[in-house]
Amino acid sequence: MLRRQLFGLMAGAAALAGISSPALATDPVRIGYTIARTGLFAAAAPSQEQAYTLWAEQVNAAGGLDVAGEMRPIEFVSYDDESDPAKAAQLYERLITSDNVDLLLAPWGTPHHLNVAGVVERYGFPMVGNTAASVMIREVQPGNIWFPTSAIPDQIGPALAQMLHEAGIQSVAILANVLPYSQENLQFLTPALQAQGIEILMSENYPPDISDMTPLLTQVRAAEPDAVLALTYPADAFLYTGQARELGIAPHLQFLLIGPTIDAFGKAFGPAADGIVTLAHWSPEQEAWPRARPFFDAYVARFDQEPDYLDSALAYMSVEILQQAVAQAGLDHDALRAAIANGTFDTINGEVRFDGVQNAITPTAFVQRQDGRMQLVWPPEIATAPLVTR
Amino acid sequence: MATDRNRQAMRRILLPLLLTLAGAALLYGGGLRAGPYWQVVALTLAMWIALIQSWSIFSGLTGYVSLGHAVAYGLGAYLMATQFRDYPVWVLIPAGGALAGLFALIVAIPVLRIRGPYFVILTFGLAELVKFALLRLETALGASSRLLFGAPGTTTLLAWMVALAAAATLLRHFVGLSRFGRGLIAIREDETAAETLGVPVTRFKVLAFALSAVIPGMVGAVMALRSTYFEVLQVFSPTISFTIVTMAIIGGSGDARGPVLGALFLVGLSELLRGASPQLYLILLGLCLIAFVLFAPNGLSGLLDRRRK
Numbered sequence: 077m078l079r080r081q082l083f084g085l086m087a088g089a090a091a092l093a094g095i096s097s098p099a100l101a102t103d104p105v106r107i108g109y110t111i112a113r114t115g116l117f118a119a120a121a122p123s124q125e126q127a128y129t130l131w132a133e134q135v136n137a138a139g140g141l142d143v144a145g146e147m148r149p150i151e152f153v154s155y156d157d158e159s160d161p162a163k164a165a166q167l168y169e170r171l172i173t174s175d176n177v178d179l180l181l182a183p184w185g186t187p188h189h190l191n192v193a194g195v196v197e198r199y200g201f202p203m204v205g206n207t208a209a210s211v212m213i214r215e216v217q218p219g220n221i222w223f224p225t226s227a228i229p230d231q232i233g234p235a236l237a238q239m240l241h242e243a244g245i246q247s248v249a250i251l252a253n254v255l256p257y258s259q260e261n262l263q264f265l266t267p268a269l270q271a272q273g274i275e276i277l278m279s280e281n282y283p284p285d286i287s288d289m290t291p292l293l294t295q296v297r298a299a300e301p302d303a304v305l306a307l308t309y310p311a312d313a314f315l316y317t318g319q320a321r322e323l324g325i326a327p328h329l330q331f332l333l334i335g336p337t338i339d340a341f342g343k344a345f346g347p348a349a350d351g352i353v354t355l356a357h358w359s360p361e362q363e364a365w366p367r368a369r370p371f372f373d374a375y376v377a378r379f380d381q382e383p384d385y386l387d388s389a390l391a392y393m394s395v396e397i398l399q400q401a402v403a404q405a406g407l408d409h410d411a412l413r414a415a416i417a418n419g420t421f422d423t424i425n426g427e428v429r430f431d432g433v434q435n436a437i438t439p440t441a442f443v444q445r446q447d448g449r450m451q452l453v454w455p456p457e458i459a460t461a462p463l464v465t466r
Numbered sequence: 467m468a469t470d471r472n473r474q475a476m477r478r479i480l481l482p483l484l485l486t487l488a489g490a491a492l493l494y495g496g497g498l499r500a501g502p503y504w505q506v507v508a509l510t511l512a513m514w515i516a517l518i519q520s521w522s523i524f525s526g527l528t529g530y531v532s533l534g535h536a537v538a539y540g541l542g543a544y545l546m547a548t549q550f551r552d553y554p555v556w557v558l559i560p561a562g563g564a565l566a567g568l569f570a571l572i573v574a575i576p577v578l579r580i581r582g583p584y585f586v587i588l589t590f591g592l593a594e595l596v597k598f599a600l601l602r603l604e605t606a607l608g609a610s611s612r613l614l615f616g617a618p619g620t621t622t623l624l625a626w627m628v629a630l631a632a633a634a635t636l637l638r639h640f641v642g643l644s645r646f647g648r649g650l651i652a653i654r655e656d657e658t659a660a661e662t663l664g665v666p667v668t669r670f671k672v673l674a675f676a677l678s679a680v681i682p683g684m685v686g687a688v689m690a691l692r693s694t695y696f697e698v699l700q701v702f703s704p705t706i707s708f709t710i711v712t713m714a715i716i717g718g719s720g721d722a723r724g725p726v727l728g729a730l731f732l733v734g735l736s737e738l739l740r741g742a743s744p745q746l747y748l749i750l751l752g753l754c755l756i757a758f759v760l761f762a763p764n765g766l767s768g769l770l771d772r773r774r775k
Contacts, residue, residue, distance in 0.1 A: 114748070155740065161700060162693050166506050174503040187695050190613060194694030198619075215613050254601055256611040256697060263608050281605060283598065284699075 104151035105141050105407070107132075108171035109181035110188075115159025120310055121184040123338065123384035124207055127391035128152070128181055130378050131399075141399065144406035153177055161187040168195045178407050182206045182394060184387070186257065189213075189221070196220040202413040204397050206390035211260060218432040222416060224393050224425075226357050227386070229257070231440040233264030234271075236331065239442060239454045240303060241272040243465050245329060249301040250279040251292055251308075251316070258307035258333060265305070277301050286312055289319045296325060303329040310335045317345055317352070328465040329353060331442075337385035342445065349445050351464060357441040358389035358425045359452045361460040367396075367424040385443060385450050393423040426458075482639045482722065489726070490632040497624050505620045509692070511733045512627040514713055516685050518725035519634035521710045523641050524678035526719030528671060529654035530578075533707045534589030537596045538566035538679035540702035542686030544600065547612050547696035555618060559626065559687045566683025571676040578671045581657070590704065597702035604698055617691040626688045634681045639722040641677070650674055712751075716758050718765020727766040 109128070112121040132150045140147035153175050157164035164183045171177045172195070180203040183192060189208035193216050196203045202220050209227040240248070248269060252262045262279070269276055277299040280292055289312070296304055304327050306316045313335020320330070329351075335341055336354040358365075360372035371392055375383040383389060397416065405415035420429040429436050442454040444463060451461035497508030517535065525532050542562030549558055573592060580588055604611075617623075641647045649670045652660035661667045690696060709732075717728020732751075739747040762769050 160703075160705075161695055161697075162689070165693060166510070169506050170503045173501060187611070187697055187700065190611075190695035191693050194615070194617075210611070212611065212613050215615070217615065254605045255699075259605050259608070 102140070102146070102148045104149045105143060105179060105402075106151050106153055106175070106177045107179045107181060108153040108168075108175055108177035110155045110157035110164045110167045110171075110183045112159040112184050112188075113156035117159040117184055120338075120387065123387045124184050124391040125154075126375070126379050127383065127388045128395060130375055131392060131395040133378070134374065135399070142403040144403065157183055157188065161185075161191040164188045165191040165195050168192045169199075172199050172201055179398065179402065181398070182208070182391075186210050186212075189223075190216070193221045200409055200413075202409060202416055204394040204401075204416060206394040207387050210257065211264075213433055216433050218417075220413065221433060222397075222430050222435075223433055224397065224423075224428055224430075224435045224438070225390055226435055226438040226440045227355050228434075228440070229260040230264045232261055232355065233266075233268040235440045235454065236265060236305070236442065237268035237272040237274060239463065240269070240274060240329070243329065243463055245274060245302040245465075247275040247277050247299075247301045248303045248305050249277050249296045249299050249327075251289075251296070251304070251306045252279070252281050253284055253286075253307060253309050253312055254281050255284050255309055258309065261307050261333060265307075282312070284309065284312070286315065289315055290323070293319055293323050293325060296320075297323055301327055303327050303331065305331045307333040308335050309333075310338060310341075313341065314344060317341075317349070321345075321348060326466060329463075334386070336445065337387070337443070337450070339381040339384065342382065342448070347448075350447065351444065351466065353442050353444045353453065353463070356385040356389070356443040356450070357438050357452075357458075358385055358393075359443055359450050359460055361449060361451055362426075362458060364458075365424060365426045367422065371424045389425060393425050393428065396423045397421045397428060478643055483636065486632050486635045486639075489635075490628050493631070494624060494628045497628075498621060502620065505624055507733065507737060509620065509624045509627050511729055512624070512631040513685055513689060514709070514729035514733060515631040515726055516627065516634040517682050517706075517710050518713050518717070518719075518729060519631070519638040519722065520678045520681040520685075522678075522714060522719040522722075522725055523638050524650075524671075524674045525711075526638075526714065526724070527642065527647055527650035527654060528674060530581075530671070531586050531711065532589045532675075532678075533586055533704070533711065534593040535679070535682055535710055536702050536704055536706040537593045538570060538682035539686035539689070539706055540597065540600075540698070541566045541569055542683035542688075543690035543696070543701035544686075544698070545683075546687040546690035547614060547701075550614050550617070550690075555691065559684050562687030563680040563684035566686070567676045567680040570679035571672065574672040574675040578668065578675060590707070593702065593704060593707060597698060600702065601698045612696040614691065614694055614696060617694070620692075623688055623691055627685070630681055630684055630688070635722050635726065637677075637681070638725070641674075642721060646670060646673070712755060714765070715755060716765055718762075718767035718769075720764055721767060723770070724765050724767035727770075731766060 111125045112118050135141050136149050140149045155167045157167055180201060182189060182203060182205045184207050186208040189205050197220050200220060205221050205223045208223055209225045211228060211230050213223045252258045278295060308316055313332045331353045333355055336352050337356050342349050360369045362368055400421050401412055401415040401419055405411035417430060420427055425438055427437050439455050441452055441458060443450050444453045446461055446464060452459050453461060453463040493508050493512055497505045521535050545562045545565055546558050577588055649665040652665050653667055657667060713728035713732050716731055718724035
């Protein structure tokens with residue numbers, strides 16, 4: 077600590093004395109964000125921060141960030157928000173007013189995004205969001221925040237029901253975490269299934285810190301559904317998958333809401349993760365998106381793990397959008413806001429354009445792990461492989 | 467004799483009153499002048515002062531450590547988040563306090579029959595119970611989270627919060643001086659003896675418990691306006707209760723100065739160390755706690771007293 081401070085002091089003195097290094101010739105672009113390094117979301121957040129890190133390293137290696145024609149290196153200013161959305165809002169205020177950052181990247185998760193939305197609105201500071209999905213994002217006044225995700229519950233429900241119907245599924249058992257995202261999905265999924273004539277044999281909620289699903293899964297097994305729809309968060313996705321295997325639950329199709337896109341999930345279950353369907357709208361297998369495969373390869377090379385097909389992809393998309401907007405408009409908030417709101421961007425997930433706060437192009441989609449590869453299986457226009465049922 | 471009484475009145479009533487008002491003015495004025503980020507820090511500081519002073523009315527005076535004050539905060543916040551669109555803020559803030567006080571009054575009757583470590587565990591369990599019950603209720607209502615746009619700005623909230631911190635400080639001070647407060651202290655020293663001496667033990671405890679929940683309810687209502695996003699798990703977080711107890715240990719809860727010192731110390735420390743490393747911050751905090759328990763069991767305010775003597 078002390079040594080670092082002394083070093084900083086010496087470096088500062090050296091710079092003042094005019095012995096500055098050539099690196100100081102161009103001021104870095106200071107980019108601020110907070111991330112959950114400790115607390116409840118600490119396990120999920122690295123998949124997002126690693127995408128940021130990779131991007132900054134790539135940009136700096138290529139000569140810097142193009143700020144309306146001028147190349148400047150990227151420097152991050154980041155804080156731990158301790159998984160507390162209120163603290164995230166407070167720290168974004170600090171980033172804007174005290175650290176005077178040039179640009180902002182998004183924190184992890186819906187609660188954090190929606191809390192920070194108030195801050196960026198107050199200061200008129202444009203920020204491209206990423207890992208937030210809720211029908212509530214539509215209540216956010218368009219202006220300074222955008223959500224590139226297409227995983228919005230009122231679109232997921234009908235899409236999932238249609239995919240199941242076309243796969244010949246006639247009955248389902250639903251298990252849902254009581255946390256907001258699962259419940260929002262449940263709310264739209266239930267009527268959509270009924271509209272497709274799919275019978276709901278059981279529908280049960282469970283608490284977020286559940287440690288044993290056996291009683292619920294015994295009921296599922298007895299109900300003999302064609303498909304199990306588990307509206308999970310990451311922790312219970314692992315629990316469900318492990319315990320469902322032990323109990324020999326093997327329906328035609330298993331859908332898990334959040335979890336299977338994480339690198340650790342594939343590693344934990346290996347071939348047993350094959351066939352599980354989950355929520356994501358990106359895959360490196362899609363050749364129509366030329367940036368997708370290079371991102372995947374670079375990520376694996378840098379971190380020795382697969383990117384999260386949902387969070388890492390969204391995080392990287394958000395910085396690609398920001399980068400292209402900054403190249404065009406520079407750092408001025410008004411110009412940047414207009415550039416993001418009106419532009420069309422080339423991302424690892426194909427073209428993205430915003431309509432209000434929402435991505436107007438990327439469709440709601442599902443992926444399935446097949447032979448260890450994450451394949452897009454829905455909707456047909458972006459699918460990379462057909463859905464496989466048992 | 468008369469001058470003696472005057473001097474005592476001055477020391478016990480006028481001086482604390484003036485100091486509190488001066489502190490409040492400093493916090494509000496300083497926050498406004500120092501720029502937007504420091505307003506947020508001032509708001510946080512005022513929030514913790516209000517919470518710890520209130521907590522100390524019950525736990526500091528009676529010695530019953532409550533780990534359930536997050537419930538009072540959460541209830542106020544919940545009321546604000548659900549009714550924000552239908553009622554004005556100045557109605558909902560006091561209503562949040564009333565709701566929290568009423569709830570404390572109802573649960574106090576069974577809860578306060580229990581003493582010692584069991585009481586601590588019970589208050590914690592109760593807080594978790596309320597949290598998960600409301601989570602279920604929200605799920606059943608199909609409203610698992612809510613957005614609050616169009617809330618008043620930071621300066622307005624800061625004014626509210628500083629007023630609450632000042633009110634809580636004065637309340638804590640004057641309760642401590644009153645007959646009621648002495649009764650509570652007697653309960654802390656020896657509950658059975660207090661009862662034999664004629665202190666209405668149960669009534670005093672229940673009253674103090676309810677009273678200590680009112681301002682936290684109002685604090686919760688104000689803080690709900692700080693966030694644009696509301697979720698049950700957030701506002702009923704046990705971290706709120708733990709932080710209150712931590713700051714009270716560091717500051718000392720023997721009088722109304724302790725909570726102010728504890729909040730100043732911890733908020734200041736976290737601001738100083740924020741940039742360095744959050745892990746280091748938590749470790750340092752742990753070390754501080756151990757040091758305070760070992761070497762300054764009466765907290766910072768106890769240290770000040772010792773120096774004076």
